[in-house]
Amino acid sequence: MEQTKTKIKQFLAQFFGSHQLQDNEDIFALGFVNSMFAMQLVLFIEQEFKVAIENEDLDFENFRTIEAMSNLIERKMAVLAGK
């Protein structure tokens, strides 16, 4: 879990510059808007954690914070492991 969060934090750092992002900080509220960001985030999660982000995962709550993204990834990895 902590490792997942660290990796997400490292990825997000390139978009947020010197801002030290907290686990529960709302990334949408920071006013970061770039249409390329969303796709890069999806590709990062898919490549790094070997899970597919799909239709049913499209909920802003899943991407709002590092904590939320980490939970989504853990849930998806658990489903894969259970198969």
Place this chain on the structure above:
Amino acid sequence: MTMKIELTPQQKDAQTAFREFVNDEIIPYADWCDREEHTPPNLIQKLAEKEYLGALIPTEFGGSNLDPIAYGLLNEEIGRGCSSLRSLLTVHSMVARAVLKWGSRSQKEYWLPKLATGEVIAAFALSEPHVGSDAKSIETTAKLADNSYVLNGQKKWITYGQIADVFLVFAVCEGQYCAFLVEKDRPGLAIKSISVMVGVKASMLAELHLDDCVIPSDNLVGKPGFGFAYVASSALDWGRYSVAWGCVGIARACLEASLKYTDARQQFNVYLKEHQLIRQMISEAIANIKAARLLCYQAGYLKQVGDPKSIQETSIAKYFASVIANKVASDAVQIHGGNGCSSEYSVQRYWRDAKIMEIIEGSTQIQQITIADYGYQEFLNNDHR
């Protein structure tokens, strides 16, 4: 191990097959299509028979599942022959990718096999009379009523809109961006042809007029609010990739025509190819085409491995390839002189088509703004601060 930039034997075989198909089935008709502003159905049928319309669709849905590099090579070859037909491959594949990535299970099972065989042709409907680059300002609206959405608004410059069976339409619903599949025969949808464009003239453009057009709520692709940053963006990424390769194809067609012409025509008692200023243009074209192709390979490789950097690298490839295609095409017309300005030679078509490539799928100026972001991101991430 040394770094290697080389096609696999399978990709080389595929490239040979694409090249032969384009030489035999597309090039003999491309100037006619341009003049008539029309793509004959049998030409599209031939693309379908070769399974090229299912290039980006997995085999489980009946597609031919080309890897990104092979798909790029296909776009280069078709782009070399006819940019209009390449545009069909572009928009059709963009919609297929959007459905594959963000569609529901039932949307995938219903649409993908039909898109793979070409039984259904798809088009991408984002641009509007008042909205081009500033896509977030789209004015088309959707309203949810019971189990339906009611769409109102206009779409413009829709590539192959005249013949498409289904459109991926972008609209705003209660302040949220949404993407919808709209079948051509839905009541309230009127399709009007656009003609007399300067380039990509056979791409059968249309306007869509949505006037209380009612579609089932199941036609929503993705979720409300995700229509732009996710559905449109992922489709446009594949669109830029296709256009980038298509531009390499245009530039190659120009170079090949120029090599042939300068090898056969004499002025001042020597072949044109002996004149230094001609050689300068030829050399520049060769270098630019090689550079553009390498950027396309890079973007394709990153797509293959699913790297997040593939998004920006695709933009860079599209930006560079479309700019150099214009330069190479303009030089090709210059080299051909009066002949180059006439309908007897294809270089004037390539030149007109190249211009369109700097406008579609993110104009040169939009790329010039966004690529800089990438530079800052990289710089900051590498902790050079």
